[in-house]
Amino acid sequence: MRHSYYDFFAGGGMAGIGLGDAWTCLFANENDPQKAESYRANHHGGRELLLRDVAAVTRDDLPGSPDLVWASFPCQDLSLAGNGAGLAGKRSGMFKPFWQLMRALHADGRGPKIIALENVYGAITSNGGRDFATLAAAFSGLGYRFGAMVVDAVHFLPQSRPRFFMIGIRGDLAVPPGLTGDGPCALWHPPALVEGCNLLSRTAASRWRWWNLPTPPARNTTLASLIENKPTGVAWHSKAETRYLLDMMSDHNRKKVDAASQAGERVIGTIYRRTRTGPDGIRRQRAEVRFDQIAGCLRTPAGGSSRQTIMVVSGKTIRSRLLSTREAALLMGLPESYVLPERYNAAYKLAGDGVAVPVVRHLSQTLFEPVLHRNRLALVA
Known part of the structure; x- marks a missing residue:
């Protein structure tokens, strides 16, 4: 029925x-x-x-x-x-x-x-x-x-x-x-x-x-399993751009990156940029990273701070790029066959506004x- x-x-x-x-x-x-x-x-x-x-x-x-x-x-x-x-x-x-x-x-x-x-x-x-x-x-x-x-x-x-x-x-x-x-x-x-x-x-x-x-039954997927080896629609950041992200991190978040570097394996994390008030009372934009194999909540791409960044750490090699639109779709549980808009912001907005x-x-x-x-x-x- x-x-x-x-x-x-x-x-x-x-x-x-x-x-x-x-x-x-x-x-x-x-x-x-x-x-x-x-x-x-x-x-x-x-x-x-x-x-x-x-x-x-x-x-x-x-x-x-x-x-x-x-x-x-x-x-x-x-x-x-x-x-x-x-x-x-x-x-x-x-x-x-x-x-x-x-x-x-x-x-x-x-x-x-x-x-x-x-x-x-x-x-x-x-x-x-x-x-x-x-x-x-x-x-x-x-x-x-x-x-x-x-x-x-x-x-x-x-x-x-x-x-x-x-x-x-x-x-x-x-x-x-x-x-x-x-x-x-x-x-x-x-x-x-x-x-x-x-x-x-x-x-x-x-x-x-x-x-x-x-x-629900135990989840059997990890962030790493959804990350594309050859992402479409996004490019890897330059070394200078990745360095800029690292420089935006607090000591607490830099320690997370250092720990990932010493893990002896490829570690994938996600970054959001957020505005935080420092000990001096000044509000600054910070890059906050997590390596717990869970992405942050997808949002709509109203600005650069709401678009999630991928960070891949392999020993001393650290690379970064935006989350691809296909990865965003997979994080919402959409099948590979789901047809996404060609424009990045339109596809990311579609995912960020959706229901899992x-x-x-x-x-x-x-x-x-x-x-x-x-x-x-x-x-x-």
């Missing part, structure tokens, strides 16, 4: 790739022409994709009655690095017209069986937790039993990428035993999320559920599909 879904703020369609072949996309929405082009290139032409601002989408644009609605709505105003506007901001505020469409579907008798929101970790604490409470009130207002989790892509991929997921099950559907717990689980429910529940209204709190997903494919697959296999299967069996019975 195939399942159906809508994909809002679809980007390059990574959520659909994560859901897999058992799912059919009835409708997808994106307002970025470059991302829409990538979606179509990787989804058999993407005839289901509507290139339009979500605020201009109407219920008449939405076909059928979906099993799942997935929405990775814009994160900029909720991000810890953002401007603090939260759900009142211009970009993250796109949640409001999206949810109006969810209300319209319910008014039509086509309410989605499952709604899944994905965003940055900062969605939990944005606006003092009030934005989190607003999201909860939205689910509660439509009668969904819902809960939230933080899932880090590092469980599946060599990338540190914690993301917030709020998932609701329509109130008339049964939730299979074992999918909820009596309380929070440390793996999925960090203290900030537990604390955020204190802001829920009495009604929302009564519909809250602690989703209890299985622990195996995280979606885990949610689908352990939560979405069991719920749908249980309720279809109930209809047959």
Whole structure:
């Protein structure tokens, strides 16, 4: 039995790739022409994709009655690095017209069986937790039993990428035993999320559920296994450029490089440039390196500081270059066959704005599909 879904703020369609072949996309929405082009290139032409601002989408644009609605709505105003506007901001505020469409579907008798929101970790604490409470009130207002989790892509991929997921099950559907717990689980429910529940209204709190997903199997990929020997689209830095990066490091980070040099083997690390305040009170740009076989969280290439750099250390030989776009795609769990934009910044932005494919697959296999299967069996019975 195939399942159906809508994909809002679809980007390059990574959520659909994560859901897999058992799912059919009835409708997808994106307002970025470059991302829409990538979606179509990787989804058999993407005839289901509507290139339009979500605020201009109407219920008449939405076909059928979906099993799942997935929405990775814009994160900029909720991000810890953002401007603090939260759900009142211009970009993250796109949640409001999206949810109006969810209300319209319910008014039509086509309410989605499952709604899944994905965003940055900062969605939990944005606006003092009030934005989190607003999201909860939205689910509660439509009668969904819902809960939230933080899932880090590092469980599946060599990338540190914690993301917030709020998932609701329509109130008339049964939730299979074992999918909820009596309380929070440390793996999925960090203290900030537990604390955020204190802001829920009495009604929302009564519909809250602690989703209890299985622990993912041990990750079997390392950063080194995804790094291209002959990268495409990027060039190795000159010795002077690599020296410049080394000179930007604090003593703590230089010691990491020195230790890698003495390891007696090829060691691969990643670097982000960050602005830090020194002991003298002066803010300087620093190069911070990690050699733990985990990449830092991919971001959009708004500037040089947000583009991740690879450092390869072999004894006294130290080389550096930007992360290639194919490596960025692999760090999101995309297959080698995924067609990337030709321009570096467009491809990097596509990856940095996306959702990690195996995280979606885990949610689908352990939560979405069991719920749908249980309720279809109930209809047959």
